[in-house]
Amino acid sequence: MAYVIGLDVGGTKIEGVLARAAYHGSIPKVVRKVRLQTHPSSREKTIGNIVDAVAWLYSYGKENVNGFRLGGIGIGTSGFLRNGRMEMVPNIPALKGVQLRNVLQEQLREKGINSSLHVENDSICFVLAESMWGAARGFKSAIGVIVGTGIGGGLVLDGRVYRGRNGGAGHIGHVTIDPAGPRCGCGQFGHFESWCSGKHIVMRYIAAGGKMRGTGPAAIFAAAEAGRDAVAGRVMVETYEKFGIAIAGLINTFNPEVIVLGGGVSNLPPAFYKRIAAAAGKYAYPALFRGVKIIRNRLGDDAGVLGAASLALNG
Numbered sequence: 411m412a413y414v415i416g417l418d419v420g421g422t423k424i425e426g427v428l429a430r431a432a433y434h435g436s437i438p439k440v441v442r443k444v445r446l447q448t449h450p451s452s453r454e455k456t457i458g459n460i461v462d463a464v465a466w467l468y469s470y471g472k473e474n475v476n477g478f479r480l481g482g483i484g485i486g487t488s489g490f491l492r493n494g495r496m497e498m499v500p501n502i503p504a505l506k507g508v509q510l511r512n513v514l515q516e517q518l519r520e521k522g523i524n525s526s527l528h529v530e531n532d533s534i535c536f537v538l539a540e541s542m543w544g545a546a547r548g549f550k551s552a553i554g555v556i557v558g559t560g561i562g563g564g565l566v567l568d569g570r571v572y573r574g575r576n577g578g579a580g581h582i583g584h585v586t587i588d589p590a591g592p593r594c595g596c597g598q599f600g601h602f603e604s605w606c607s608g609k610h611i612v613m614r615y616i617a618a619g620g621k622m623r624g625t626g627p628a629a630i631f632a633a634a635e636a637g638r639d640a641v642a643g644r645v646m647v648e649t650y651e652k653f654g655i656a657i658a659g660l661i662n663t664f665n666p667e668v669i670v671l672g673g674g675v676s677n678l679p680p681a682f683y684k685r686i687a688a689a690a691g692k693y694a695y696p697a698l699f700r701g702v703k704i705i706r707n708r709l710g711d712d713a714g715v716l717g718a719a720s721l722a723l724n725g
């Protein structure tokens with residue numbers, strides 16, 4: 411059975427795995443992991459580290475696995491891509507405009523690595539991995555919503571990834587929910603991200619006069635649930651409302667079977683899911699809302715690298 415390499419290239423780190431592809435339907439078995447730094451403002455260093463991570467995993471396989479054969483390499487990265495070219499990469503500006511697939515392929519060939527190479531948006535990797543092996547397995551239409559520092563999204567519709575005209579489909583975080591809202595990282599106001607990302611939940615709490623310091627969404631949620639912090643309570647009620655509006659829009663537009671949440675905020679307890687589902691139910695078309703699952707991912711931190719590895723298996 412072939413091996414695959416999956417890399418998740420984020421704004422601060424590059425995580426990679428060497429995994430053994432299992433028979434269809436099973437999660438690839440991770441045999442080795444590697445982690446290197448991203449240098450958001452240096453193209454050479456970031457690309458160099460991506461190449462090093464792949465090369466390191468490749469040599470590990472060659473040295474430690476009998477009859478090692480690499481079936482392919484998949485790389486997930488933020489921003490969006492068209493035919494392997496980085497069109498927009500907010501958290502790694504140095505990669506903007508780079509034909510990443512070609513550049514990497516060339517540098518890897520110089521190191522004697524000729525396997526097929528796939529580059530894909532990391533939110534698409536997330537929803538692919540969850541569709542193949544995780545919470546969305548067995549469903550044909552799944553939407554991944556990754557709620558961390560920012561909010562990203564990926565669409566699998568009728569069993570296929572939907573990319574749109576420029577490869578930018580699924581940018582759910584930058585849908586306007588209420589323009590009278592906080593300023594978003596993208597510069598506009600009242601986006602889903604600037605209402606509901608982990609970072610913005612905290613920012614809204616502080617701006618509203620919240621007293622807890624050095625806090626995160628989990629503490630604000632817990633304080634709200636316990637009824638011991640009125641500001642936290644108001645901020646969370648507003649969060650459910652805006653979250654519900656965003657989710658209802660997805661449900662009415664795409665009629666998915668399942669919406670899978672990822673990122674830090676997805677680790678909040680089941681009560682959080684109950685509250686956002688209740689809010690979504692107020693705004694979605696009832697016939698489309700009925701039966702939709704709004705659930706936490708199952709692959710956790712491995713979704714990114716496994717999703718990237720899945721590109722090599724599908725491609």
Ligand SMILES: [Zn+2]
Binds near residue numbers: 584585597598604
């Ligand atoms: Zn935005």
